[in-house]
Amino acid sequence: MSNIQLDVKNLSVSFSTQAGKVHAVRDVSFSLHKGETLAIVGESGSGKTVTCRTLMRLLSKNASIDAGEILLEGTDILKVSERNMRHIRGNDIAMVFQDPMTSLDPTMKIGRQIEEVITLHRKVKRKEARKRMLELLQLVGIEDPRRRSRQYPHEFSGGQRQRIVISIVLACNPKVLIADEPTTALDVTMQAQIIDLLKSLQKKINTSIIFITHDLGVVANVADRVAVMYAGKIIEIGRADEIFYDPRHPYTWGLLNSMPTLDTSAPSLYTIPGAPPNLLKPPTGDAFAPRNEYALAVDELYEPPMFQISDTHYAATWLLDARAPKVNPPAVLNKRREEFIKRSGLYAES
Amino acid sequence: MQKANKILEVEQLVHTYDTGSMKVNAVNDINFYIKEGETFGLVGESGCGKTTTGRMIVKLLDITSGTIRYKGKDIAQIHHKKELMKFRREVQIIFQDPYASLDPRKKVRDIIAEGLDIHNMAASKKERDDIVAELLKTVGLNMDFASRYPHEFSGGQRQRVGIARALALNPQLVICDEPISALDVSIQAQVVNLLKELQKTKKLTYLFIAHDLSMVKYISDRIGVMYKGKLLEVGEAEEVYHNPIHPYTKSLISAIPLPDPYFERERRRVSYIPLPYREDLKLRELKPNHYVYCDDAGNF
Amino acid sequence: MNININQIPKELFRFKTTGQDTAVKEEITPSPTFLQDAWRRLCKNKGALASMLLLTVIIILAFLAPVIAPYNPNTQNIPHANLPPRIPGISINGLNGRAQLQGKLIDRYALAKVPADRNYLFGTDEFGRDLLSRTLYGTRISLTIAFIAAILDLTIGVFYGLTSALKGGRVDNFMQRILEILTGIPNLVLVVLMLLIFKPGILSIIFALTISSWIPMARIVRAQTLRIRNMEYVQAAVALGSSQVRNAISHILPNIAGIVVVRAMFSIPSAIFFETFLSFIGVGMKIPNASLGTLLNSGYKMFRIHPYQMWIPSIILCIIMLAFNLFADGLRDAFDPKMKE
Numbered sequence: 001m002s003n004i005q006l007d008v009k010n011l012s013v014s015f016s017t018q019a020g021k022v023h024a025v026r027d028v029s030f031s032l033h034k035g036e037t038l039a040i041v042g043e044s045g046s047g048k049t050v051t052c053r054t055l056m057r058l059l060s061k062n063a064s065i066d067a068g069e070i071l072l073e074g075t076d077i078l079k080v081s082e083r084n085m086r087h088i089r090g091n092d093i094a095m096v097f098q099d100p101m102t103s104l105d106p107t108m109k110i111g112r113q114i115e116e117v118i119t120l121h122r123k124v125k126r127k128e129a130r131k132r133m134l135e136l137l138q139l140v141g142i143e144d145p146r147r148r149s150r151q152y153p154h155e156f157s158g159g160q161r162q163r164i165v166i167s168i169v170l171a172c173n174p175k176v177l178i179a180d181e182p183t184t185a186l187d188v189t190m191q192a193q194i195i196d197l198l199k200s201l202q203k204k205i206n207t208s209i210i211f212i213t214h215d216l217g218v219v220a221n222v223a224d225r226v227a228v229m230y231a232g233k234i235i236e237i238g239r240a241d242e243i244f245y246d247p248r249h250p251y252t253w254g255l256l257n258s259m260p261t262l263d264t265s266a267p268s269l270y271t272i273p274g275a276p277p278n279l280l281k282p283p284t285g286d287a288f289a290p291r292n293e294y295a296l297a298v299d300e301l302y303e304p305p306m307f308q309i310s311d312t313h314y315a316a317t318w319l320l321d322a323r324a325p326k327v328n329p330p331a332v333l334n335k336r337r338e339e340f341i342k343r344s345g346l347y348a349e350s
Numbered sequence: 351m352q353k354a355n356k357i358l359e360v361e362q363l364v365h366t367y368d369t370g371s372m373k374v375n376a377v378n379d380i381n382f383y384i385k386e387g388e389t390f391g392l393v394g395e396s397g398c399g400k401t402t403t404g405r406m407i408v409k410l411l412d413i414t415s416g417t418i419r420y421k422g423k424d425i426a427q428i429h430h431k432k433e434l435m436k437f438r439r440e441v442q443i444i445f446q447d448p449y450a451s452l453d454p455r456k457k458v459r460d461i462i463a464e465g466l467d468i469h470n471m472a473a474s475k476k477e478r479d480d481i482v483a484e485l486l487k488t489v490g491l492n493m494d495f496a497s498r499y500p501h502e503f504s505g506g507q508r509q510r511v512g513i514a515r516a517l518a519l520n521p522q523l524v525i526c527d528e529p530i531s532a533l534d535v536s537i538q539a540q541v542v543n544l545l546k547e548l549q550k551t552k553k554l555t556y557l558f559i560a561h562d563l564s565m566v567k568y569i570s571d572r573i574g575v576m577y578k579g580k581l582l583e584v585g586e587a588e589e590v591y592h593n594p595i596h597p598y599t600k601s602l603i604s605a606i607p608l609p610d611p612y613f614e615r616e617r618r619r620v621s622y623i624p625l626p627y628r629e630d631l632k633l634r635e636l637k638p639n640h641y642v643y644c645d646d647a648g649n650f
Numbered sequence: 651m652n653i654n655i656n657q658i659p660k661e662l663f664r665f666k667t668t669g670q671d672t673a674v675k676e677e678i679t680p681s682p683t684f685l686q687d688a689w690r691r692l693c694k695n696k697g698a699l700a701s702m703l704l705l706t707v708i709i710i711l712a713f714l715a716p717v718i719a720p721y722n723p724n725t726q727n728i729p730h731a732n733l734p735p736r737i738p739g740i741s742i743n744g745l746n747g748r749a750q751l752q753g754k755l756i757d758r759y760a761l762a763k764v765p766a767d768r769n770y771l772f773g774t775d776e777f778g779r780d781l782l783s784r785t786l787y788g789t790r791i792s793l794t795i796a797f798i799a800a801i802l803d804l805t806i807g808v809f810y811g812l813t814s815a816l817k818g819g820r821v822d823n824f825m826q827r828i829l830e831i832l833t834g835i836p837n838l839v840l841v842v843l844m845l846l847i848f849k850p851g852i853l854s855i856i857f858a859l860t861i862s863s864w865i866p867m868a869r870i871v872r873a874q875t876l877r878i879r880n881m882e883y884v885q886a887a888v889a890l891g892s893s894q895v896r897n898a899i900s901h902i903l904p905n906i907a908g909i910v911v912v913r914a915m916f917s918i919p920s921a922i923f924f925e926t927f928l929s930f931i932g933v934g935m936k937i938p939n940a941s942l943g944t945l946l947n948s949g950y951k952m953f954r955i956h957p958y959q960m961w962i963p964s965i966i967l968c969i970i971m972l973a974f975n976l977f978a979d980g981l982r983d984a985f986d987p988k989m990k991e
Contacts, residue, residue, distance in 0.1 A: 189622070305655060408889045
């Protein structure tokens, strides 16, 4: 399995707060292949951001990693010293945040900021760093890089700032890039451009990307594989086609179903009733059960294990157990699936 | 629908911000109207002036030039206290950020009843509590929530409180300023459904401001597309989405992300490069009820 | 957790019976209100908590002065002048009525023929007045002045800041220029001039203290008001038809209260210090009334001969200053944890 870049095994993270222990990430396992994009989808509080901050070892003081290991090409980065971790951050794993201003120094010209990163990571001369900086700006689509490199972050628009952050990340040439909702603050056209940029760069330098978002539309565009998180757990993981055209978990159904498309004209949208559970006291059994219209009696007593659907597709719901009653996904999703099979002819029913 | 009265008319509306060093036209000469009982969607990227427009309509911001007429009356001319209070009762606003729009030091009961207090609409404490309980029920919240503070609620619940506050005065026109953008996907649908249901039962007219195009398309009867302070295209929702005319609208619609990987892989996006400003550009009716910002010859 | 899937009884694989649990209740976790949260944070801060207790004790003692003071603070008793402290039951030199006189340690009480049951716990001053009583009364005066000054600060500052921010435009501009002019006048010169015109005493000291110390408060209130005025909840109130006065009272004031209270707490020790300073240089409280400043003033003259006359008010002053500062610091952190660092 040399194809695996990053392997997360049984990761559990909790935060101690005044009210008690919040179990933000509960027994999460996934692997990231070389050169692929894995999207982690979930609502706020589902643990997606905490998972990724753990990968960078950038957790707040009151967090504790209760269990698990994170293997980056075989070494467990949870056991690495803070000193070596600093070397790993940037060189091996880099992160792009939602708000580009958090990663840019407002008082420094952007050219200098990029050069600084280049000289920090590779021992090169100033002149060479400058040349590389201009190349990078060109690469991320900043026009007239020579002039613009002498400007300050506030002179750029939100989309351009995100491009600059991406160019800084590129300067380190990381093996894994974590993008935490990098397009959420941007409007649709800019969003599409940034995503295209990430995709084209990925092809060039063959980085693996973990893309965190709550927007399923964006996921459909970027992801090779998708992990759906709910209440601190991965409840379904699989190839993008499998998640979008053959979802098995009722929560995934709900998410896909509640998003209107341009053709939706139903008098009301499908909704998942209720709100996510409180992770101070995670429920016994399936955390999604109280909001699940297909909930089984067993959901209240036992947590569902990951059922395997195909080589790449897993979902944690008791509906997949042989003894469970047969349930059909909502009609809209079935329609989409049939259309897809008609259009592509590639995807045979499993 | 065709015969319905225009409840709101916006003509040549301009709002200018003075940044000190220069003047910026946040809203630059826009024209549109809203018919009674319909939902008018206003879409555009952040900073295009859609929020400014909404705030001018509820008189939270001053109009630099142009007119906004509510039920045929110029709202800039509403000075008399009694008239202003009537306007405040009839035109309400729901805000984007459910965390910033509720006073953290007030209980939910007092937040919802604020309008009642201002307009002396509750004769007794008992009546006030009853109205609040009724409103909570209307927006789908439990009555026990009345004596709690906003920070104890989730985003979706807070947004419901914001809606209840706006509804307390029995308004006719409600400006929904990005009411769902700050909410989670599974909660967005809940709030949109609530808004639609309230529109039906309370005969509300909405101005729905948002940047999520598929949601706007879903909830709106007619749509206006804004870009850098200008209104570029106005028309029936179906028409604008399926037969967009202005290149900016085309580029926006071509970029809407859809939860369909196959479609995403195949899609081709249209990019939009704005032309320099010309005198003869204005909103023209190219098809019945479909207005586009262009010149005489139909160039953009 | 490690249950065998196959052992789960088959009957459980049926849909949950509808009706009982399907009515989805959105659960709310009760979380503390702002004040509860602030109180909790304050209790965690040991220094602030100790200061608060200490201040409470000092304040109670000072304001109970007429009840607990053993002697009249202003009654002179020349034969008993300059007696060192004598605390019954303690035989440490300095606290047992003995003092150096011409190189020899002698019992001053015996020398002055003080009855055995008459003890001056803090000693007496050059006129034979009981220093304990004078310290109690002096602290009371100093605290009163500081509290009144802080309340005036608060009222004027909050009113001025609110008006300036809410009126805006030209009014704001004008009011801010006035502030700048006032800041430009040297405080001490103003105070000394004023005390030359008015009779020295509590009122004139309070007036002198207030004349310039409300300016920072006004500035803070103005800045905070400008911030909160643009919050969406205030905008929502305006859209509901709320007037500006109503906004100020029902939204802005409650939301800036924390910052204002903290600022006022910090102004108390500086008022005490300023009062002490004025009295010390002789333009403050008029004789024979005691304040911490006048006690220090008369004490320092005797420092070489009767050091306790200066030590005692100095220590009290230090304790009060330190406690107020620590407490205000703790309050600030409690109200706004982000302001720390």
